[in-house]
Amino acid sequence: MDHYDQQTNDYMQPEEDWDRDLLLDPAWEKQQRKTFTAWCNSHLRKAGTQIENIEEDFRDGLKLMLLLEVISGERLAKPERGKMRVHKISNVNKALDFIASKGVKLVSIGAEEIVDGNVKMTLGMIWTIILRFAIQDISVEETSAKEGLLLWCQRKTAPYKNVNIQNFHISWKDGLGFCALIHRHRPELIDYGKLRKDDPLTNLNTAFDVAEKYLDIPKMLDAEDIVGTARPDEKAIMTYVSSFYHAFSGAQKAETAANRICKVLAVNQENEQLMEDYEKLASDLLEWIRRTIPWLENRAPENTMQAMQQKLEDFRDYRRLHKPPKVQEKCQLEINFNTLQTKLRLSNRPAFMPSEGKMVSDINNAWGGLEQAEKGYEEWLLNEIRRLERLDHLAEKFRQKASIHESWTDGKEAMLQQKDYETATLSEIKALLKKHEAFESDLAAHQDRVEQIAAIAQELNELDYYDSPSVNARCQKICDQWDNLGALTQKRREALERTEKLLETIDQLYLEYAKRAAPFNNWMEGAMEDLQDTFIVHTIEEIQGLTTAHEQFKATLPDADKERQAILGIHNEVSKIVQTYHVNMAGTNPYTTITPHEINGKWEHVRQLVPRRDQALMEEHARQQQNERLRKQFGAQANVIGPWIQTKMEEIGRISIEMHGTLEDQLNHLRQYEKSIVNYKPKIDQLEGDHQQIQEALIFDNKHTNYTMEHIRVGWEQLLTTIARTINEVENQILTRDAKGISQEQMNEFRASFNHFDRKKTGMMDCEDFRACLISMGYTMGEAEFARIMSIVDPNRLGVVTFQAFIDFMSRETADTDTADQVMASFKILAGDKNYITVDELRRELPPDQAEYCIARMAPYNGRDAVPGALDYMSFSTALYGESDL
Secondary structure (H helix, E strand, O other), X not given: OHHHHHHHHHHOOXXXXXXXXXXXXXXXXXXXXXXXXXXXXXXXXHHOOOOOOHXXXXXXXXXXXXXXXXXXXXXXXXXXXXXXHHXXXXXXXXXXXXXXXXXXXXXXXXXXXXHOOOHHHHHHHHHHHHHHHHHOOOEEOOEEHHHHHHHHHHHHHOOOOOXXXXXXXXXXXXXXXXXXXXXXXXXXXXXXXXXXXXXXXXXXXXXXXXXXXXXXXXXXXXXXXXXXXXXXXXXXXHHHHHHHHHHHOOHHHHHHHHXXXXXXXXXXHHHHHHHHHHHHHHHHHHHHHHHHHHHHHOOOOOOXXXXXXXXXXXXXXXXXXXXXXXXXXXXXXXXXXXXXXXXXXXXXXXXXXXXXXXXXXXXXXXXXXXXXXXXXXHHHHHHHXXXXXXXXXXXXXXXXXXXXXXXXXXXXXXXXXXOHHHHOOHHHHHHHHHHHHHHHHHHHHHHHHHXXXXXXXXXXXXXXXXXHHHHHHHHHHHHHHHHHHHXXXXXXXXXXXXXXXXXXXXXXXXXXXXXXXXXXXXXXXXXXXHHHOOOOOOOHHHHHHHHHHHHHHHHOHHHHHHHHHHHHXXXXXXXXXXXXXXXXXXXXXXXXXXXXXXXXXXXXXXXXXXXXXXXXXXXXXXXXXXXXXXXXXXXXXXXXXXXXXXXHHHHHHHHHHOOOOOHHHHHHHHHHHHHHHHHOHHHHHHHHHHHHHHHHXXXXXXXXXXXXXXXXXXXXXXXXXXXXXXXXXXXXXXXXXXXXXXXXXXXXXXXXXXXXXXXXXXXXXXHHHHHHHHHHOOOOOOHHHXXXXXHHHOOXXXXXXXXXXXXXXXXXXXXXXXXXXXXXXXXXXXXHHHOOEEHHHHXXXXXXXXXXXXXXXXXXXXXXXXXXXXXXXXXXXXXXXXXXXX
């Protein structure tokens, strides 16, 4: 307190000194007005307000109290909201009392002078605030306040030519001091080499513009005010320079903290972008549905068919062009939602909850409403079109029906009068009868049309249609023609039935011939095919079976010859009937194409094929005896090699899970096994040679062994792979042991635990066995923690844990992890002793995009803390990680 009292005495002048200064140099008052106003606004904007006139806007004390709350981070007493003088004096006194509570002695500054708008007193009060809150805490090499700020400026500008900072007035007139401070900390903002000492206006404007644009330091003075004054106001310059100090101090140590926070922000920002994309896509889709449903619910009818057809075409365009992209958007929306939830879950973040009304279920409900409206609209369109169709003119109906009927009757009389049945076969007669029956059915069906035509004509007469005579004449013609068609139809039916009876007798004989000739012809074709069939046999038993079947076939040949002679007799009987009754036969037998000549030819061919088949069966029997010898030779070797491979596989498995000796001993033992396995290769090659002979002989099975060459090859390859993989696993265990500093006793303990809980003895633990193993080793965990561990030891989600993954996990469990303490350390660097971070500090210390992202995340937490626009550690960590992360 003594130090600050001395400082206050040094830089706060008595009331008479203020009067004398302002009277001697009015330019100082102008500079102080501008500088102090800008300084106040740089803080008031954090509270969303500003001042225009420094002696007027502080008169009611409200903005004065707000300024003190912003720069101190503390709450003042509740202000009076009345507009009377007594209320204003009360508010100003609360502000002055707060300043005094900070150890500041106010000299001749009373609330009445501030309320009355006394410029001198107001400026003095603001200078006191600036001195206390912006300059007092500056400390450089055991010097503080003004001397500390001056020493900081001298240290920063020492390397720069033409810059010699000795005070806070004349030393700053050429502008190079301001430019040097900026270039020292942000060299990319100013090309210092192009600045000239004899151009102070350019230097000052450059520094002030860059500071305002890139450093968030408001423009507190005009270059002309400084250059045009013999000695610039010291308080204005100090205020301006202190803003540069606060902008640059701590930048280097904050950079590391900022980078660390940026990493957290980058992950959060990516997820935030996915959330924004989901929200936008959901909003767009819901908006489209909202706009489309009223259109589908519009049921205003049209008076013309053309207008309704246009509506139907618009609806089809909607179905074909407009809806399909939205279906894809809806599908993509669900995919994006699931992807986002997965990313958040993998980052241990809370699940994403869309805005109210934008859940996937909300989208589905809205989509269901759309499709319901769409269905109703389509039904309405079709009903309206049908309604208009029913309103077509009645006369048009008559003309259409009459034209259709006349078109149908055209040529029907000529068709009924033709005598095509006189030269037809029985099948053609039956076809003509069926056709005639169909015509009669068609004729009966058209009876209704004739009646409808007559009814429409009658209705037109009743309505006094102007062209009723022509309608009546046309209707009478249709009725007369209809009666004539009925008479011709009856006459034709009688002629067809007489002809049918004449041909049925001949047809029965044709049918009997066909029924017996077809199966006999099929038997001969089957016999020829069997007699010429290539042998596909693999055993002696099969060829013996074929020989027996062939002998049985030869025994059936006498009966077959008798059937052949009977079929030929039926054909001869048909020929006699045709000659006797002079029947006009228009063709051959309609039921079959098999002729007697063809039957005799095939029979002769069958008799020639029988001895050829006898010779082929004898030759095949000799070949099968040779194949049996090759099978026995292969089986004898395979029955030795197969069990040998299985035994070696079991021995390697025992070595990999037993704990005899060190890992190096196991490795040496396995390499000896590998050498013995490689030496066994010639026996495999010999078996391959025997297999080659079997393949060349087209032998596909072997009852003398259960081992095929493919089984032997697969077993041999698995044996080589297993020994190589087992050697590699032991080598990896040695590497893990040496890299993690695991002792042989620990390794044996890990192996013992693993073997005990490998209940199925497969060399891998399933999930439940692994859980039991962890519990036995002292782990206490819930489902979420176990799921996390499984994601480490089984990243491919196979449901099993190998021994290598097990020892990797056990060794990694002892490693230190980067915890939320680093975030706390970063926060402390940025926040300093005040234990909170402001929006200005974030914008100053972080890259622009990361700063704005962090500020947006902080918005919901503003007001929780004592300082508006700032966050303490708990709010800061909650804004970045969520309620449950830290």
